[in-house]
Each structure stands twice: as C-alpha cells, then as structure tokens.
Amino acid sequence: MGYRWVVLCIGALAQGTNAAVFLGLPAISPQLQQHFSLTLPQVGLLLGAVNLGTMIALVPWGVFADRRGERLAMTIGGVGAAACLLAVALGNAWLAGLALLGAGLFGASVNAASGRAVMAWFSAGNRGLAMGVRQTATPLGAALTAAFLPGLAITHGVPAAFVALASVTAFVAIAVALLVREPPGATRAGSDHGLILKDPKLLRLSLASGLLVVPQFTATALLVPLLSTHGMTVTAAAVVFGIAQAVGGAGRLAVGVWSDRARSRVGPLKIVAVATAVGFVLVALLDQAPVPALVAVLVPTTALAVCWNGLAVTEAGELAPDGRSATAIAMQNSANYLSAAVTPFVASFVAVHVAWPAAMALAAAGAVAARVVLQPWRSLRASSPQNSRSVS
Numbered sequence: 001m002g003y004r005w006v007v008l009c010i011g012a013l014a015q016g017t018n019a020a021v022f023l024g025l026p027a028i029s030p031q032l033q034q035h036f037s038l039t040l041p042q043v044g045l046l047l048g049a050v051n052l053g054t055m056i057a058l059v060p061w062g063v064f065a066d067r068r069g070e071r072l073a074m075t076i077g078g079v080g081a082a083a084c085l086l087a088v089a090l091g092n093a094w095l096a097g098l099a100l101l102g103a104g105l106f107g108a109s110v111n112a113a114s115g116r117a118v119m120a121w122f123s124a125g126n127r128g129l130a131m132g133v134r135q136t137a138t139p140l141g142a143a144l145t146a147a148f149l150p151g152l153a154i155t156h157g158v159p160a161a162f163v164a165l166a167s168v169t170a171f172v173a174i175a176v177a178l179l180v181r182e183p184p185g186a187t188r189a190g191s192d193h194g195l196i197l198k199d200p201k202l203l204r205l206s207l208a209s210g211l212l213v214v215p216q217f218t219a220t221a222l223l224v225p226l227l228s229t230h231g232m233t234v235t236a237a238a239v240v241f242g243i244a245q246a247v248g249g250a251g252r253l254a255v256g257v258w259s260d261r262a263r264s265r266v267g268p269l270k271i272v273a274v275a276t277a278v279g280f281v282l283v284a285l286l287d288q289a290p291v292p293a294l295v296a297v298l299v300p301t302t303a304l305a306v307c308w309n310g311l312a313v314t315e316a317g318e319l320a321p322d323g324r325s326a327t328a329i330a331m332q333n334s335a336n337y338l339s340a341a342v343t344p345f346v347a348s349f350v351a352v353h354v355a356w357p358a359a360m361a362l363a364a365a366g367a368v369a370a371r372v373v374l375q376p377w378r379s380l381r382a383s384s385p386q387n388s389r390s391v392s
Contacts, residue, residue: 012134015111015141018081021107027241028149031161041349058330059327062330070116071177074109136250226356247300248303252310266311270374347362
C-alpha cells in the first residue's frame with residue numbers, strides 16, 4: 001500500500017513539469033513578446049499552441065494508456081516533449097510555435113496516463129485527496145516556473161529558459177520509466193471506447209470543464225500583463241502570479257478533501273464556479289482601484305479559478321468502467337485544452353481592443369455558464385451507464 005504514494009508522487013511530478021510549460025510560460029510573456037517581436041495577442045496564439053497540441057492528442061494518449069499502461073505512455077510522451085522544448089530554443093517564432101505544438105502533442109500523455117495511475121492505486125474514499133495532490137502539482141509547477149523562469153529568461157535569454165524546461169521534462173520521463181508500475185490485477189482496456197466517449201454525463205462534464213477554463217486561463221494569461229499596465233514591474237507581477245498559483249494549489253487539496261467527505265465531486269464544483277464568477281466581477285469593478293486592492297482580489301479569484309480541476313478529473317475517471325479511466329479523463333481534458341488554446345488569444349484581444357474589465361466579465365460569464373451546464377446533473381446520473389463507479 002505504501003507504493004501507491006510513490007506512484008502519486010511521480011504522477012504529481014510529471015503533472016507539475018507539464019504544467020511548467022502550458023501554465024508557467026505566461027510568466028515570461030513580456031520576454032517572449034520581445035524575443036520573437038510579437039504583439040500581445042500573437043503571444044497568446046504562441047502560448048495557445050501548447051494547449052492546441054495537447055487537446056488534439058489527449059484522447060489517443062488516453063486510449064493508448066488504457067491499452068498499454070501509463071508507464072509507457074508517459075515515458076514516450078516525456079521524451080518527445082523534451083525534444084520539442086529544445087527545438088523552441090533554436091528557432092524563430094514560427095518554429096517555436098510548431099515546437100510548442102509538438103510539446104503539447106507529446107505532453108498530453110501525462111494528463112490522461114498519470115490520472116489513470118492514481119485512479120488505479122487509490123479507492124473512492126480517498127481518491128479526491130489523491131487526485132487533489134496530483135492536480136495541486138499543476139499550479140505548483142506553474143508557481144515555481146513563475147518564480148524562476150523570468151529571471152532566467154531576463155539574465156540568460158529565452159532560449160536558456162526552454163533548455164531548462166527540456167532538461168526537467170527529460171529527467172521526469174526517466175523517473176517514470178524507472179519507478180511507475182500498475183497495481184496487481186490491473187485491467188487493460190479493449191477496443192470498445194466509443195461508449196465512454198458518447199456518455200451524456202461525461203459530455204456534459206467536459207463542456208462544463210471547458211467553460212471553467214475560460215476564467216482559469218484568462219487569469220493565467222492576463223494577470224502579469226494586467227498588473228504591468230498598472231505600473232507593477234514584470235518581476236513583481238510574476239511573484240503575484242506565483243502566489244496565486246500556489247494558493248490555487250492548496251485549494252485543490254482542500255476541495256479534494258471536501259469532495260471525499262461530501263461524497264460528491266460535482267456539488268463542490270458548482271459552488272466553486274459561482275465563487276469564481278463573483279471574483280471576476282469584482283476584478284472588473286476594481287480596474288481603476290489602487291494596485292494593492294486589485295492584487296487583494298486578483299489572488300483569491302485566480303486561486304478559485306485554478307482549484308477546481310481535480311474535482312472534474314476525478315468525476316470523469318469515476319464515470320468510466322474499469323480499465324478505461326484514462327480515456328474518460330482524456331475526454332474531459334480535451335474540452336479543457338480546446339478552451340485553453342482559444343482563451344489566451346480571445347482574452348488578450350478583448351483586453352487590448354475593448355477593455356480589461358470586459359475581459360474579466362467574459363471570464364465571469366464562462367463560470368456562470370459552467371454552473372448552468374452542471375445544474376441537471378442528478379437527473380442525468382440515473383441514465384449514466386457507468387454510474388456504479390461514481391461517488392458524486
């Protein structure tokens with residue numbers, strides 16, 4: 001039983017390293033803009049390439065992990081992602097965009113496969129906590145990246161920052177290959193994944209997750225530029241970004257424990273969606289407020305926007321029959337990454353060409369829409385073919 005914590009630690013490490021790329025890179029948005037001579041919306045497109053690649057590859061990686069095991073999936077994906085990150089350091093904006101797309105294609109292996117590993121080793125009674133730990137690695141990885149990557153990019157240049165990311169990614173891939181294995185009697189999936197991907201509850205959960213990514217990635221993409229427009233230095237804004245991500249990581253643990261005790265994943269998810277919407281409305285109203293007041297609202301609002309992912313991932317895995325949790329998690333994550341690929345550009349465009357408060361209002365609308373989508377959850381549960389595994 002003690003080995004399950006080894007699996008959880010390695011899965012969390014892989015998740016955090018992957019997050020350093022798709023969530024941590026916005027911390028060096030000004031350096032990317034200068035290095036590649038881009039506008040802010042163009043930087044949003046560049047950062048969105050990682051999420052686009054991840055979205056495309058998630059379900060194929062999920063099917064692969066269910067059939068061949070999470071160790072092989074994460075090892076191949078980690079090595080490929082490391083190679084692509086090295087390629088970013090060598091090229092211009094076009095090559096960087098293609099390489100970041102490739103990093104997303106390979107890095108997608110972590111999202112589905114590490115979730116499958118945790119689902120297999122932990123029971124429903126403590127799975128919320130375990131998945132919370134795994135998901136906490138995402139904002140923690142982003143926070144550590146925000147703390148160290150801007151200084152590295154400023155001192156040694158953007159290429160050095162990507163070499164560092166590639167090195168850590170390769171190290172984690174080796175750790176996965178050496179330390180991760182499946183539990184005794186683990187079920188491998190066959191070829192019947194179509195039923196899972198058509199499950200109406202999973203589709204509704206995926207839609208709600210994608211909508212909740214709108215506020216999450218609005219905060220991720222715009223927090224540093226927003227504070228910079230209010231006179232805060234890039235380094236100081238990056239520190240605020242890191243603090244918000246760290247608080248959001250703690251929130252993932254808290255809501256995971258909450259869901260275990262409530263025996264519900266979706267109930268807490270609804271409450272978080274409402275609180276997130278309220279937070280972004282306040283940020284929009286405080287656009288002309290002093291910087292300390294804006295930061296005081298931005299940090300908890302960003303943390304709320306970050307904290308919910310573990311609930312949705314756990315619910316997706318519990319909706320799946322034995323041996324197919326990676327595919328279900330991949331399906332749920334696909335909507336996240338589609339939204340994550342589009343949101344940075346759209347939010348940046350609205351902020352630049354309309355107004356910053358309008359971008360915050362858009363984020364609030366995404367959270368409200370997610371709450372509406374989740375409203376008829378109980379009535380759908382009775383018709384779900386996989387409801388016997390769910391505890392929400």
